[in-house]
Amino acid sequence: MRPFEYTRALDAATAVAIVSERPGAAFLGAGTNLVDHMKLGVANPNLLVDVRGLPYDRIVSLPDGGIRVGAAVSNTDLAVAPVVRSRYPMLSRALLAGASAQLRNVATTAGNVMQRTRCVYFQDVSTPCNKREPGAGCSAVDGFNRDLAILGASEHCVATHPSDMAVALAALDAAVVVLGVDGERSVPVADFHRLPGDEPHRDTVLAHGELITAIDLPDVPMAARSTYRKVRDRASYAFALVSVAAALEITDGTVSDVRIALGGVAHKPWRAARAEQTLRGAPATEDSFRRAADAELSAARPLTGNGFKVPLARNTIVAALRDLAREDSA
Template identity: 60%
Template structure:
């Protein structure tokens, strides 16, 4: 591991200034991803700016009826918060599905959004990887890609984003707030992660030196009737091979509102806009659910060893929407 400096920030402007003074510095939250990458040599910061003591650890109800979640709120506190559990149950379920209790106690909301892919080629500095070393190639395309992307990928990268939390936040139109030396800014989470294209090393639209200060969830009555379902290769402490955050409002047998976001199928959480469009105003039955899933997955371009994900995600959409429909009918 490269020798590095360490400084603790005590206010947001001070943290931004510290990072601005050293282009090789990184913000440190819980460190559950960054420190691991430092150990393997993927990340080699010259300095860590510890932001855990910044006053960004609160969850508040907004005047509009949504939630404002501070960037240093731990995953455990987020999952346990009564307003999160009541207003956005799928978010609680996603966070609880994400890691062990020990990791959730350390991991922060801001850090969760910025975690890097778990692609084995990215994590191994002896292998080429366009995300780690631009222009070096993507060996996953011809190599091990069973758990890789089927949507939105390119010949330059087929890695997936690992966050469970971000999938639920995407379904509910979350907005990321941040601070730079020039002042505050906001990015809808659907625009926060950049498309892969031919620049997979550019992962987010955050300005250089920006510090995430929080996440804003707008009011969404449909979110109270939501759930998150994660499919993985073992029962616990594993990253998803496919996941779904879903919410649905049903009245008189008709879908009035629906939110769908897919996880572990792309380099970013995948908002299923086409499926939502087809479902809204339509009947509540398995045939309609399957047709909507098929329309969304028509854009899939799987590789030989991850074709199973197309069927997996189709079945997942149908199963979860059926459960929500049955729940609404009770």
């Protein structure tokens, strides 16, 4: 690792000011992703500003009926919180599927959504990677791309976002609360992460020095009947090949509302808007679920090594919705 300076933030405004003024500075939370990248040479900050001591480790109720999850709330505490398990089970299940207990105990809410891709070329500094070094080229396009994107990719990057939690947040219409030098702003999770385009090195819409302070979850009554289904190579905490966060509301046998987001298929958590539109007002049947999945995946552009993800995603969407429909009729 290269030498770097370290300081502990006393308050959020000071932390933001320090990082904003220094291009090579970075915030340090639990460091479960950042420290790995520093060891690999992928990230080389010259100053780490430790924000773990800031007062963002609580889950509180909001006036509109939603909840605010502090940026420093651990993944374990969020997954087991009674309000999350009862009102947002897809989020609890996504967190429990995402990592080992040891990692969940230290990983934070903010750090989870800020994870960077696990593309092997991004983490191997001996290979060209546009995300790591803009303009270098994308080794994955014609290389080992089995785990990579089938939706929303570009010729400059075909990486996928690794977070399970962020997929559930996208389905729930959550928002990221951010503090910068110009004050606080709220960014919908759907707009927070970026597709690669011709700037794949920009994972999010954050400006340098902006600090996540919380995630806001709106009151979504239908989310009480929701699920998270993850397909991976092994059951022991592997990253998703495909995952589905889904909530389903059925009235008199018809889909009255639905939320679907996909993981493991794009550079960001993928909100399945086409599938949702196809399903609303349709019979709550497996045929309808399959048509909705096909509508969403019609835009898929698989690579040489990951064409299997298209039928896998289709079957996973159908299975998640079928399970929810069965719960509704039970």
